[in-house]
Amino acid sequence: MGSNESSNEIDRKFRFLTAYKDGRVEIHYPTQKIPPSNDPNTGVQSKDVTISTEPPVSARIYLPKILDPTKKVPVLYYIHGGGFCFESAFSPLFHSHLMALVAEANVIAVSLEYGLWPERPLPGSYVDAWAGLKWIASHVKGNGPEPWLNDNADFSRFFMGGDSGGANMSNFLAVQIGSYGLPGVRLIGMIMVHPFFGGMEDDEMWMFMYPTNCGKQDPKLKPPPEDLAKLGCEKVLVFLAEKDHLREVGGIFYEDLKRSGYKGALEVVEHEGVAHEFHLFDPAHDKSLSLVKKFASFLNEV
Structure with a gap:
């Protein structure tokens, strides 16, 4: 066999x-x-900031128009999707989405740029997401490295969320907060947009990228009831899309959370006739606009 064929x-x-x-x-x-x-x-x-250099973790921060400097605004920590191996907080899709969401909701958003596989094998993305969360929390006393957060962030109204794999990582972080706390931060809610969890063919891909995984029952892939019951947030919003390849596992996550003993409020919104991440690829669609408005209203109902 020739070298080209073998390669x-x-x-x-x-x-x-x-x-x-x-x-x-x-x-x-x-x-x-x-x-x-x-x-x-x-x-x-918007502007970009460095969270750490080793490993390299950064973020894009979005600041809404501040009409009254004496009134602080809620904070959203957003984690993008992309199968843990592509996409970026700096991509046109996510930049446009966060710009629209921040304008609609009047919140500060911190959109995480985490390491991607294969340069950053899993669980590196989860580690980066936790590092980003701790970096945001370092501003609670108003003396962190980022003035936009020091001057404008209301950490008693903190939210976290993401889409697809980013929603999966958000759930992991909420479990950690529920287990260990995050001093000075009140996690009001978590938003899961078309979340990725175990129970489908992509499980094998996730385990391939995560050499030290615990199999298909790994708690990051398939959160057990005891983890879901202690989510460190007061409410959860799950978005589903009828034609999404993740529709089934997203629905199972919602049902598992409902049965887990989780004490917070739980809401699901499903958009009919649309596929995975439809709101990113067609932001002017009426259902995309509806998703942004619902996301924003969730951030403002405390």
């Missing part, structure tokens, strides 16, 4: 990636990045 011999192929027997990896979807920008129409500003 193209596939070891494993999944929804988002192909691994070759020579060690090469091909990610099926490119990741585009754009710089931060300001919106003169809404007054929303």
